[in-house]
Amino acid sequence: MLTLKNKLKETMSNNASCDALYVNKQIVSYEQLHSMSLYVASLLPKASTQKTDHIAILSHREITAYAAIVACVMADKTYVPLNVKAPKERLVSMLLTAQINTLVVSVQYQHLAIEIKTHLPALELILIEESKLFLNASNHITPFETAEKLSNSIRYIMFTSGSTGKPKGVPISEGNLLAYLDFVVPYCELSSDDRASQTFDLTFDLSVHDLFVTWLSGACLYVLPESALFSPGAFIKKHQLTAWFSVPSTGAIMQKFGMLKAHAYPSLKLSLFCGEALPTSMALAWQKSAPNSKVVNFYGPTEATIACGYFEVPNDYNEQQVVPIGKAFEHMSFAMSSNEELLIAGEQVTSGYLEATVKMNENFRQELSEQGKNVTWYYSGDKVAQHEDGYFIYKGRLDEQVKIQGYRVELPEIEAIAKAFLKNNLVKALVWPKEISSFNKSIYLFVQASKNEDTEQAIIEHMKNQLPHYMQPKKIVWLTSMPLNLNGKIDRNALRAMLE
Amino acid sequence: MSFKEEAFYQFIMEKVSNKIGETKAASLDENLNLIEHGILDSLDFISMLMELEMKFGLDLDFEDVDPITFTSIQGLCLLLAGEVNATS
Numbered sequence: 001m002l003t004l005k006n007k008l009k010e011t012m013s014n015n016a017s018c019d020a021l022y023v024n025k026q027i028v029s030y031e032q033l034h035s036m037s038l039y040v041a042s043l044l045p046k047a048s049t050q051k052t053d054h055i056a057i058l059s060h061r062e063i064t065a066y067a068a069i070v071a072c073v074m075a076d077k078t079y080v081p082l083n084v085k086a087p088k089e090r091l092v093s094m095l096l097t098a099q100i101n102t103l104v105v106s107v108q109y110q111h112l113a114i115e116i117k118t119h120l121p122a123l124e125l126i127l128i129e130e131s132k133l134f135l136n137a138s139n140h141i142t143p144f145e146t147a148e149k150l151s152n153s154i155r156y157i158m159f160t161s162g163s164t165g166k167p168k169g170v171p172i173s174e175g176n177l178l179a180y181l182d183f184v185v186p187y188c189e190l191s192s193d194d195r196a197s198q199t200f201d202l203t204f205d206l207s208v209h210d211l212f213v214t215w216l217s218g219a220c221l222y223v224l225p226e227s228a229l230f231s232p233g234a235f236i237k238k239h240q241l242t243a244w245f246s247v248p249s250t251g252a253i254m255q256k257f258g259m260l261k262a263h264a265y266p267s268l269k270l271s272l273f274c275g276e277a278l279p280t281s282m283a284l285a286w287q288k289s290a291p292n293s294k295v296v297n298f299y300g301p302t303e304a305t306i307a308c309g310y311f312e313v314p315n316d317y318n319e320q321q322v323v324p325i326g327k328a329f330e331h332m333s334f335a336m337s338s339n340e341e342l343l344i345a346g347e348q349v350t351s352g353y354l355e356a357t358v359k360m361n362e363n364f365r366q367e368l369s370e371q372g373k374n375v376t377w378y379y380s381g382d383k384v385a386q387h388e389d390g391y392f393i394y395k396g397r398l399d400e401q402v403k404i405q406g407y408r409v410e411l412p413e414i415e416a417i418a419k420a421f422l423k424n425n426l427v428k429a430l431v432w433p434k435e436i437s438s439f440n441k442s443i444y445l446f447v448q449a450s451k452n453e454d455t456e457q458a459i460i461e462h463m464k465n466q467l468p469h470y471m472q473p474k475k476i477v478w479l480t481s482m483p484l485n486l487n488g489k490i491d492r493n494a495l496r497a498m499l500e
Numbered sequence: 501m502s503f504k505e506e507a508f509y510q511f512i513m514e515k516v517s518n519k520i521g522e523t524k525a526a527s528l529d530e531n532l533n534l535i536e537h538g539i540l541d542s543l544d545f546i547s548m549l550m551e552l553e554m555k556f557g558l559d560l561d562f563e564d565v566d567p568i569t570f571t572s573i574q575g576l577c578l579l580l581a582g583e584v585n586a587t588s
Contacts, residue, residue: 231567258561
């Protein structure tokens with residue numbers, strides 16, 4: 001079986017003179033991307049030990065980030081993207097969890113990297129600069145050969161919110177990712193004539209789809225600038241994008257601000273949505289706005305590699321208010337537990353979290369199949385119903401995980417941090433508005449204590465130092481007494497009523 | 501500046517001040533891209549736009565607008581003023 005590295009090498013040489021990447025008004029050809037990646041790869045540690053195999057990348061929507069990721073593939077290293085917008089302490093904790101000794105950093109974020117290094121003195125920094133990448137793109141660099149990776153070696157690690165108060169590291173193997181790509185690349189039918197969007201931050205695993213589906217097809221990846229993310233209409237038109245992939249919130253914002261008018265985007269032929277529930281009304285508006293495009297809802301948790309289920313929205317679909325999750329990719333399996341939880345099995349499911357606790361491991365359970373084989377089922381926490389035609393419909397969460405513009409947020413993580421800081425257990429976080437399809441959800445934190453300006457400032461500051469921006473409470477509500485329900489538990493409905 | 505434009509300006513400055521503090525907000529370059537420079541994130545910006553719509557009875561339409569033109573304090577003020585002039 002071909003490795004990701006070999007597949008990439010093949011498309012990069014077959015499409016050498018074609019455009020591979022558009023970012024910050026600059027175009028990079030496949031040949032340039034290849035040379036840039038070999039240059040960055042030549043700066044990475046040569047030895048292959050556990051200590052040197054994991055490479056963190058600190059960069060954001062610039063060529064350095066993409067060259068560094070391809071470099072990791074070329075040098076058989078695991079890449080761990082870090083978000084430049086995340087608090088420093090969170091980044092340090094991720095570097096520790098993923099046992100990282102090498103950080104590739106864009107010169108622009110050198111200051112942040114040096115601050116991180118003060119907490120982790122052994123961390124080796126590799127600075128890369130855009131101008132040097134271009135310079136080296138014209139030089140011929142001899143690729144250094146490394147031992148071929150086994151399919152169980154880790155291709156990337158992504159972090160998601162963890163209910164214990166610490167982010168969870170999800171390692172995805174080469175085999176997990178190839179299983180995804182082997183199905184999705186042919187499904188998307190892109191070619192060197194296509195221009196595909198890149199909306200997701202590289203720390204969001206849906207970005208992995210953008211990079212490798214586009215590049216294994218010889219198409220060009222168009223990276224949206226940060227400020228175009230909530231108003232991408234003009235960008236799609238200007239660059240005549242042919243493939244779109246974003247969270248449904250982006251589409252809902254476009255609908256809200258007049259960007260989904262009929263026939264606005266005739267260039268699009270494929271539109272994918274993933275990361276949160278897809279409102280039917282938005283999907284239908286998108287169909288009218290992009291009349292030549294298929295509209296597809298992708299579904300899947302990070303633990304099962306990018307996405308593992310899909311539903312093509314039929315024209316004039318009107319059965320459900322939220323587009324169904326659909327059915328599993330052909331090489332994957334869905335099942336429903338007795339309490340209506342969606343279970344996922346197949347080659348894309350991760351082998352387990354980094355630094356997993358017993359409780360975290362409970363998400364993965366082994367069962368004997370009818371054929372007598374051992375199958376690992378991932379318990380998704382998503383509550384579903386099954387349609388008579390076999391596909392699955394999303395009904396909500398079985399735990400306290402919420403989605404904020406596609407970002408996974410465990411409300412108990414926020415509560416754990418607030419409880420520890422305030423030394424007070426009467427703390428509850430919730431999102432509002434409550435509607436599944438709302439794109440302007442915010443987090444509210446309720447605390448039973450008398451309001452004190454200094455404490456409020458201190459807790460806000462602490463949250464900023466601990467949590468990414470989308471997890472920070474919009475408001476803290478101080479209560480003289482926490483409303484309880486008949487079982488003596490905090491009454492979330494009563495709290496929500498206070499916000500209305 | 502007209503009365504309306506002044507009101508837009510005040511409203512936007514208040515949101516920016518809430519985020520980065522009054523002193524910093526006051527010394528901010530009015531042409532600085534608020535999103536690219538991490539002053540406001542996209543969630544903040546969208547909720548600000550929705551509040552502006554509600555407060556001033558606007559119906560914003562960004563169909564062909566390059567967001568780079570309205571993600572600064574001055575840019576947004578101009579866009580809002582244009583919106584008001586177009587509808588009144």
